[in-house]
Amino acid sequence: MISPELTTPAFSLFPHWLPVAAAQPAMSAPWWQWVASTDSLTARLTAAGTPGRFRVRLLRQCIGLPQRDEAMALGIAPRRYAWLREVALCIDDTPWVVARSVAPLHQLQGKGLGSLGERSLGSWLFQQPDLVRGPLQVTAQPPRFVGDALDGNATSRWGRRSVFQHGGLSLLVQEYFLSTMAEALNLPSH
Numbered sequence: 807m808i809s810p811e812l813t814t815p816a817f818s819l820f821p822h823w824l825p826v827a828a829a830q831p832a833m834s835a836p837w838w839q840w841v842a843s844t845d846s847l848t849a850r851l852t853a854a855g856t857p858g859r860f861r862v863r864l865l866r867q868c869i870g871l872p873q874r875d876e877a878m879a880l881g882i883a884p885r886r887y888a889w890l891r892e893v894a895l896c897i898d899d900t901p902w903v904v905a906r907s908v909a910p911l912h913q914l915q916g917k918g919l920g921s922l923g924e925r926s927l928g929s930w931l932f933q934q935p936d937l938v939r940g941p942l943q944v945t946a947q948p949p950r951f952v953g954d955a956l957d958g959n960a961t962s963r964w965g966r967r968s969v970f971q972h973g974g975l976s977l978l979v980q981e982y983f984l985s986t987m988a989e990a991l992n993l994p995s996h
């Protein structure tokens with residue numbers, strides 16, 4: 807049963823993370839195509855941004871403590887160190903999506919992710935034959951991680967997250983779709 811406030815524009819009432827199907831009534835069809843898709847976002851953005859050039863801008867990659875909700879999504883203790891990666895996915899230097907990925911440190915050995923740099927994590931992930939993607943969850947709240955990395959007045963329209971599994975690695979990927987992307991692709995507000 808979906809509570810009535812989810813169908814109103816009062817997005818501040820939206821719980822932080824919700825199964826994607828429960829968010830559908832609050833989402834326009836064009837946004838649903840983006841938010842509920844389970845294939846590579848890198849590939850989708852590259853296609854939608856053409857003739858613009860897709861580029862990953864690395865904002866931060868480090869070892870640190872995950873947020874509490876991130877640790878819970880990965881099923882690890884909140885004070886366990888993790889690999890953190892924050893990027894802006896840009897078309898012609900304009901960020902369309904910002905993303906933060908989190909993986910338990912002890913699962914990273916031999917995966918070579920430390921040297922990924924500005925190559926897309928998605929391109930690497932979707933080449934793994936044993937890749938399994940967990941259920942998508944959605945939020946209408948803005949990301950807490952970007953700080954002043956976004957230029958001008960870009961705001962988040964929808965956020966989503968899911969856990970990828972590959973070769974003993976669990977990787978939480980959180981992606982926030984920005985107003986800049988909505989404007990460029992003529993998407994409705996939500």
Ligand SMILES: C=C(O[C@@H]1C=C(C(=O)O)C=C[C@H]1O)C(=O)O
Nearest residue numbers: 846847848862893905926927928
């Ligand atoms: C999961 C994907 O990877 C994308 C690329 C990322 C990166 O390079 O860090 C991060 C999150 C995603 O937006 C994808 O393309 O679907």
